[in-house]
Amino acid sequence: MAFKVGLLGLGTVGTGTVKILLDPAQRNPLLKDVVLHRVGVRSLHKPREVDLPPDCLTTDLAAIVSDPEVDIVVELIGGIEPARSLILEAIDHRKHVVTANKALIALHGEEIFEAAAEAGVYVLLEAAVGGGIPVIEPLKQSLCANRIQSISGIVNGTTNYILTRMQKEGGSFLDMLEAAQHLGYAEADPTADVDGWDAADKIAILASLAFGERVRRSEVYSEGIRQVTTTDILYADRLGFVIKLLALAHRVTPPTAEPDQPHVIDIRVHPTLVAKGHPLASVNGVYNAILVEGDPIGQVMFYGPGAGAGPTASAVMSDVLNIAALLTVERGNSAMVSATVSAAVSAAPRSDAPPVLDPLLACTYHRYCTIASMEETHNRFYARLQANDQPGVIGQLGTCFGQHGVSLESVVQLENTGDRATIVVVTHEVREGDFWQAIGDITALDCIDEVANVLRVL
Template identity: 60%
Template structure:
């Protein structure tokens, strides 16, 4: 029996997905049993570089999710609406869903998976995180017997490209962002990428899978890269670091079911496995017991990479449709079974190293005053370096040992009130 596929969206990824579905030769044999029935688009008049079956295109997206000849709905619209409404309608009509939409899953995952479990259908999302990098299924299956302690990801290609270009060419953020927009690596409105929202959506999904609890997207602490300057990248390099936008989910205490979830620019030691991930590439490092460390690396976006992950999910559903098991009970290795919400610790409880850059007026005893203020708040300093002069001010860089974020912030509030301190241009966490 042929399995009918309905595509919602025929943009870059949708077109790549359709191309794979329409040319199954040399691919997984189950693709030979798939038929692309309908593809939903906003306009029928837009030129398209793909030869679709006659009558395939439609602007009636609701008809696709209700079509009795379609068993699998593939949502590639992006955004929250109408994606959420159409996914729920597809589930209500007994369709399995494949999606690349991290935003809708991060925000409405509870509603979507509750409906899917009740209806006895799958919602698969391998393409939602890391493009073509296989990470969703490994976390659910291959790594499922490990006690995961931490997931660290470079999971936004736009910001990684910008930071890489800044490091390699000594350019400032605004200049590189404009270049990235011209090349198509950054959107006209880059906010979701450069302010960390896209990475926060993705780490919420990864944390849910890695730690077995539901995550409220608003609980993910989030900072972007707009404040990163060429000076910070240069100083980081001199100190043996590179700056990356990291998404981190970790369980600080294995005896407690409490997590820390955060997205922020981070100084990464040059010898760390994730430090050499450059350009638009993504990487996800998973740490657990007894596994140790494993890293997944590859293209994090693009038509081919993301379409590969989308069609992989389609093949999984087709395989399940050949089994009576899918009719009787959802496979717990592919479905979403956890119901409780994970406890998320506030950022103030984080224990980490910090980098801070100060502009100081030419007054005596400044470094001593910095040391005193930090010491009074239990902040131990690893290094204090006077780099040079800027606008008649001394430029001082401080790197701390592991300290509690709350203590560091209290010390910084006091330091910012010192007469000698003109400005604190940068505060960054250190991995």
Template identity: 60%
Template sequence: MTIGIGLLGLGTVGAGVAAILSAPAGRHPLVDQLRLQRVAVRDLSRPRPLELDPALLTTDPEAVVQDPAVDIVVEVMGGLEPARSLILSAIAAGKSVVTANKAVIARHGQEIAAAAAARGVYVLIEAAVGGGIPIIEPLKQSLGANRIQRVSGIINGTTNYILTRMADEGALYGTVLADAQALGYAEADPAADVEGGDAADKIAILAGLAYGGGVERSAIPTEGISGLQARDVSYADQLGFRVKLLAVAQSEGTDPDGTEQLDVRVHPTLVPKDHPLAGVNGVNNAILVEGDPVGRVMFYGPGAGAGPTASAVVADILNIAGIRQVGGPSAGLDPLLAAGSWRRCRLVDPAVTRHRNYLRLQTTDQAGVIGRIGSCFGQEEVSIQSIVQFQASGGEAEIVVITHEVQEARFRAALTAIAALPDVKAVAACLRTL
């Protein structure tokens, strides 16, 4: 049985998908039954490394969606529109969809999932998070018997490359960012990566899968690495930590009505060197899932690029193709593979969440300064794990504090009092700590 594939986009990932479908030898035998029927591109005259029959190409993506020879629509265009509209159009036409579009799924995933369930088709998204790392299907299926307590990870390769080099070489952020752009790891406009938006899209998707209900993407507290200084990376190293941009989703219990309360966030974090995520370096990604009864399970590998992402896209195509081959459309949806929402989730007020913190203060080099800082923390019942003075010279000093876990509101109140002390010249850095 031949299964027709319609491809929306022939960029880096689209070309990778087309290359796999064009060379089925040595792969799963089901790949040989997939046929590329139509491909939507922006420019028909653009030269391409992969030679395709020109008759397959069109500049009209809706023509791909509506082609009767297309059974599965693969969306790898990126962006919010027209991608969202085309996905919904494919669903309305009774066609399953595979997409790598994290931005669309993070913002419109519930709308798309509801439309797919109503029409009886699949929308699979393995490539939207983690590139070639299989994390979406395990959260849907393999870990379905668990109560997920926490999902945390390094899910942006650009920022991980930058932070790795800052830690290993003592390099400045701007210098490494320029190198990342030259190597193709960072876009000309790197804001989505370095300001944390890309990671926030991905953790919104993972949180929805892990906890059974969507979260509001725009409400996720998000902090990137553009303001991070090499000095803090160095101090962290001396204190036994690596700095990573972490995306975290964790359960904070349930409301009386059964609504799951979640703490979902993205921010630079000091990770102890003996933690599994501390050794994830370069452009690699890793996602750590903590559940009951499985314990800790970590998924690690290349998080982006044509090969890994195309691998995930084709894996989703094969999932759908396998179901069509065995049962056909009349067999109904596999509830685990479709993974619709099954409860309500809400984000908790960040002020009531609890975290450990790293704080760097620029102060006068005077007796009693550390004591006065400690008193401000004590008044808010903030317990201090360590307090260290660095680089005292010229009548000034830098003081680095690491707290024990504390409610965010209490820590912020203490920080306000500390910033008002006459001996404190500046709050130079404030980061989270695992």
């Protein structure tokens, strides 16, 4: 049985994908049934790392998604358009789709999944989160019996690389960003990574899978790592923490809630102080890790390379092979039915109803969850303050926090220069709105020069 792939895009990940397809030895035997049919590129004449038959390449991407011979369209061109239109067109032609395009899915997932459900095709996206790390499929299948409570992850390699080097070498954000750009770990325009947008795309996708409801990407709070300084990293270290850009989602709805009410989800991306003993604290460099907490499993963590041609291609091809496996079943069984009732079936009009999809693999969420407003979420905070070095400052701070119901875990005066003092406060878990009201009052205190930075603590 042959399954024909139409590939859109032959960049880094596309090339990695073709390498697997052209070298099936010692991989899953099903790979031998998967045929690279067409590859859509921008230029036919660019030199390529892989040897493709010349008639395989085309610049006509629209022709690939409507090609009657193509079973599976693999979209690796990235960006919103023309990726969105090509995927919708492919679905309309009843092609299964594999994509690594997190931004597109986070933004237009609803439209794409609805079209796919109507056409009876799969849209799989293992490569969209965590590069090669299996996490989408485990969430859909291996953890499907759990009531998922939370997901916390390091899902952006660029920022983790920058923070790790800031931590280990004491370099500034801008220096380490430049180093990352030099090594190809950060783009020329690093905004999507360093401002947390990419991580927000990914946590929106993960939360949607974990909680079984749609997440509006625009409602996901995100804060990047530009304001993290080496001073904060140093102080965090002294207090027993490392600073990581975490993508977080947890279910606020209690298990006893009415099932007809949408879930309330607390979801955000921000730099976070993580205690050194925590499993995520030792995830360094471009590695990613996703920690899932559920009932009854407890905590499981998936760790691995979060980007790169090879790992991402591994995820893309696992989706392709999974679709090929499902098509093997579908075609095998209809061939058998045909053999049994051959004359009748071939004579009968072919049903136009879409085939039934695997309910664990198809994404058919019909409602949106409610996103808790940041003000109402509960967090621990780290605040670094510049104050006059005079008796009673800590007392005034404590009183001010106390008036807003913010209970403190520690207040440490870490450094004195002349008559100025640096004070670091770590709070217990408090309502976010209360904390910011207290900070507002504290900023107005005479003894306080500046609230130099505020970060959240896991």
